[in-house]
Amino acid sequence: MKLKLLACLALTCSLSISLNPAAAADLTAGMKPAKLELKSAGPVAFGPDGILFVADPLGATVHAIATGDTGKSAKRKAVSLEAVDRKIAAALGTAPDKIRISDLAVNPLSGVAYLSVARGSGVAAPAAIVTVRGDQLELLDLSILKSASFALSSVPDAKASTGRGRRRESARTQAVTDLGYVNGRVLVAGMSNEEFSSSLRSIPFPFAGSGKPVSVEIYHGAHGRFETRSPVRTFVSLNVAGQPYLVAAYQCTPLVTIPLSDIKPGAQLKGKTVAELGNRNRPLDMIVYTKAGKEYMLIANSSRGIMKVSTVDLEKSPGITERVSGGGSKGVPYETIKGWKGILQLDKADDTTALVMRETEGGSFNLETLPLP
Amino acid sequence: MKSAAVRFVPGAVVLALLCGCVQPVREDICPVRIDLVASEDGALHFEVSGFAAARVDEASLRESFRVYTIFDKRSAGEGLPAIAGSYVFGEGVLRFRPRFPLEAGLGYSARLYSSSGRFEETRFDIPRKELERGTIVAAVYPSVDVLPENLLKFYIHFSAPMSVGMAYENTRLLDSNGKVVKYPFLELDEELWDPRGRRLTIFIDPGRIKQGVLPNEVVGPVFKEGESYTLEISDHWKDAAGARLRSSFRKSFRVSEADRQSPLPAAWKLSAPEAESREPLKLAFAAPLDHALLHRLLWVENAAGERVAGEVRVEAGERGWSLRPDTSWRPGEYRLMIFSTLEDLAGNGIDKPFEVDVFEQVRERVESKTVSRAFTIRPRQR
Numbered sequence: 191m192k193l194k195l196l197a198c199l200a201l202t203c204s205l206s207i208s209l210n211p212a213a214a215a216d217l218t219a220g221m222k223p224a225k226l227e228l229k230s231a232g233p234v235a236f237g238p239d240g241i242l243f244v245a246d247p248l249g250a251t252v253h254a255i256a257t258g259d260t261g262k263s264a265k266r267k268a269v270s271l272e273a274v275d276r277k278i279a280a281a282l283g284t285a286p287d288k289i290r291i292s293d294l295a296v297n298p299l300s301g302v303a304y305l306s307v308a309r310g311s312g313v314a315a316p317a318a319i320v321t322v323r324g325d326q327l328e329l330l331d332l333s334i335l336k337s338a339s340f341a342l343s344s345v346p347d348a349k350a351s352t353g354r355g356r357r358r359e360s361a362r363t364q365a366v367t368d369l370g371y372v373n374g375r376v377l378v379a380g381m382s383n384e385e386f387s388s389s390l391r392s393i394p395f396p397f398a399g400s401g402k403p404v405s406v407e408i409y410h411g412a413h414g415r416f417e418t419r420s421p422v423r424t425f426v427s428l429n430v431a432g433q434p435y436l437v438a439a440y441q442c443t444p445l446v447t448i449p450l451s452d453i454k455p456g457a458q459l460k461g462k463t464v465a466e467l468g469n470r471n472r473p474l475d476m477i478v479y480t481k482a483g484k485e486y487m488l489i490a491n492s493s494r495g496i497m498k499v500s501t502v503d504l505e506k507s508p509g510i511t512e513r514v515s516g517g518g519s520k521g522v523p524y525e526t527i528k529g530w531k532g533i534l535q536l537d538k539a540d541d542t543t544a545l546v547m548r549e550t551e552g553g554s555f556n557l558e559t560l561p562l563p
Numbered sequence: 564m565k566s567a568a569v570r571f572v573p574g575a576v577v578l579a580l581l582c583g584c585v586q587p588v589r590e591d592i593c594p595v596r597i598d599l600v601a602s603e604d605g606a607l608h609f610e611v612s613g614f615a616a617a618r619v620d621e622a623s624l625r626e627s628f629r630v631y632t633i634f635d636k637r638s639a640g641e642g643l644p645a646i647a648g649s650y651v652f653g654e655g656v657l658r659f660r661p662r663f664p665l666e667a668g669l670g671y672s673a674r675l676y677s678s679s680g681r682f683e684e685t686r687f688d689i690p691r692k693e694l695e696r697g698t699i700v701a702a703v704y705p706s707v708d709v710l711p712e713n714l715l716k717f718y719i720h721f722s723a724p725m726s727v728g729m730a731y732e733n734t735r736l737l738d739s740n741g742k743v744v745k746y747p748f749l750e751l752d753e754e755l756w757d758p759r760g761r762r763l764t765i766f767i768d769p770g771r772i773k774q775g776v777l778p779n780e781v782v783g784p785v786f787k788e789g790e791s792y793t794l795e796i797s798d799h800w801k802d803a804a805g806a807r808l809r810s811s812f813r814k815s816f817r818v819s820e821a822d823r824q825s826p827l828p829a830a831w832k833l834s835a836p837e838a839e840s841r842e843p844l845k846l847a848f849a850a851p852l853d854h855a856l857l858h859r860l861l862w863v864e865n866a867a868g869e870r871v872a873g874e875v876r877v878e879a880g881e882r883g884w885s886l887r888p889d890t891s892w893r894p895g896e897y898r899l900m901i902f903s904t905l906e907d908l909a910g911n912g913i914d915k916p917f918e919v920d921v922f923e924q925v926r927e928r929v930e931s932k933t934v935s936r937a938f939t940i941r942p943r944q945r
């Protein structure tokens with residue numbers, strides 16, 4: 191997962207300052223030492239002030255952790271670590287096949303990588319956050335850090351209990367497919383293990399603030415004719431024509447843009463399809479960066495490598511409404527980056543490099559810092 | 564309990580300890596002991612004891628003791644980080660408690676380092692657990708053997724918690740010739756388990772169900788009307804304890820035409836029992852509905868809006884639902900409440916079909932979150 195900080199528009203900034211005088215203050219101020227115990231650790235992303243957001247799908251919670259890692263205490267080192275899965279397993283006292291790495295985020299202030307990990311085989315396996323500074327791996331001690339948590343709103347559970355002696359534990363869970371911090375809000379995309387839902391939650395941060403969380407349904411249109419719910423797999427924020435947007439990849443493959451200003455209570459958002467990422471392919475992660483004065487987006491895919499897209503093209507795209515002959519699409523053009531193969535995780539490390547987790551031929555995972563293409 | 568351990572102590576050992584405030588490194592404090600001990604809560608921890616020096620500097624001692632996981636007995640700990648854990652020192656004993664329980668079947672190297680980097684090592688092997696292959700696929704829903712072409716999902720129920728991360732390599736779909744159907748499922752890194760790890764939801768790739776989306780237009784739908792298929796679950800899938808399933812599982816079914824209509828609660832047959840009995844209220848649906856959602860999104864309220872507590876059953880083939888109340892029915896007006904996201908097998912909700920054809924909308928969408936159907940429990944006929 192990536193840092194998803196938007197360049198703040200002057201108007202947006204002045205509004206947020208006038209509405210929330212605390213916004214300019216240290217965002218960790220309201221957090222407390224909570225001896226945080228993660229039930230699970232899914233997607234992770236950084237906000238400002240070294241705050242790490244961790245999705246805990248099993249606990250139906252999003253945690254904000256004040257890592258205290260603000261880049262002031264140690265020299266920045268590019269992350270490079272071979273066989274990170276073996277090393278995490280060793281540090282957690284188990285075998286490499288008994289850990290699962292869920293996600294990765296780089297702290298933009300320090301360049302330190304944070305990985306969310308499950309230690310064990312089952313759903314209830316304990317979760318941990320592991321940090322990598324340069325080639326040094328450590329387990330983050332959550333018991334001594336300040337944190338704040340937000341319970342994801344309750345599910346449509348129809349008054350879950352069914353009577354004396356037969357109380358049925360709800361089997362519903364909401365997987366979190368991605369989360370990010372954008373303009374003072376934590377955005378959480380998810381998917382239910384029961385109904386075909388497509389909710390995107392927008393939670394004001396700090397969590398104890400006066401803003402209200404908003405949940406919207408995301409839709410997809412095809413041929414201007416069919417409308418369906420469309421769960422989001424991964425997203426990133428950027429400015430299109432000066433306006434803040436989400437660029438989201440749907441589970442059914444289209445890449446869409448959604449204006450952030452449309453995320454309002456009760457809204458049903460239909461993304462504008464700007465590309466289709468291809469059959470038998472899963473988008474895994476996206477980052478936005480600037481090179482030689484131009485802005486680009488990198489999309490890591492499960493089977494189609496790394497795609498590089500100019501955000502100017504996203505801006506210009508009229509949106510795909512019709513299929514062209516041969517089954518292709520008139521989506522935004524993209525370049526596939528050669529040499530970036532086997533990439534499972536991607537985040538921006540700094541202005542000129544990206545951190546990737548790559549699967550080797552031997553089946554283990556390496557962390558590598560690569561120059562942005 | 565002292566653990567049964569493989570133990571060896573190298574000959575020349577130098578231990579870096581600062582005794583007192585400014586004393587130099589002492590080399591006369593050996594031998595020390597390193598043991599693996601069970602705590603009161605059953606978790607294993609390491610104990611370092613037998614220091615000859617009267618006073619031991621705790622901070623230095625913590626820095627000197629490390630435990631490594633052994634993957635390869637010849638190069639134990641080489642290039643690997645030490646196990647994370649916490650230290651407590653008291654009564655001449657340093658206790659190191661690993662952050663996570665030690666793993667059956669693995670070895671651990673406990674080391675006391677000197678200032679020169681040499682170390683005394685004691686190795687401990689945690690006995691391997693015998694694994695019994697007892698876990699089975701208990702059920703797969705939908706349970707009917709005729710499924711719509713635009714089927715949205717399967718629920719696979721297991722008899723015990725399962726390993727996560729093995730779902731898609733162990734689940735496959737075969738056509739009537741036994742040929743594997745390629746990429747039929749929505750493969751999510753976040754596998755969709757219930758909180759106990761005993762039920763997995765597998766969605767059919769929505770890109771191959773939705774009309775007008777590239778995968779469906781290029782590769783086509785997963786299922787074809789009139790054809791037969793088999794969902795196969797491999798016995799290589801491991802349960803949460805690490806044991807393989809006792810046996811593979813197969814569910815064969817035939818495919819009928821696509822279903823693009825929302826379920827209509829008004830068309831359900833409702834059989835209300837008489838008052839003063841605990842006979843169940845019964846519903847019969849026109850077509851099967853989603854097994855999981857039937858347990859969660861249907862309920863009954865009395866005239867006061869109170870939920871009627873009782874035992875819910877989903878009937879065979881997910882074509883029916885019943886509620887047996889905890890206490891006898893009282894005469895009066897009731898409402899069957901239906902949450903609007905209740906779906907059929909193709910993901911068509913009460914509130915809207917899986918896909919809305921905006922050119923040919925069959926009926927207006929339901930905007931409220933629940934719909935209800937009134938019924939009366941009549942006084943018992945004497």
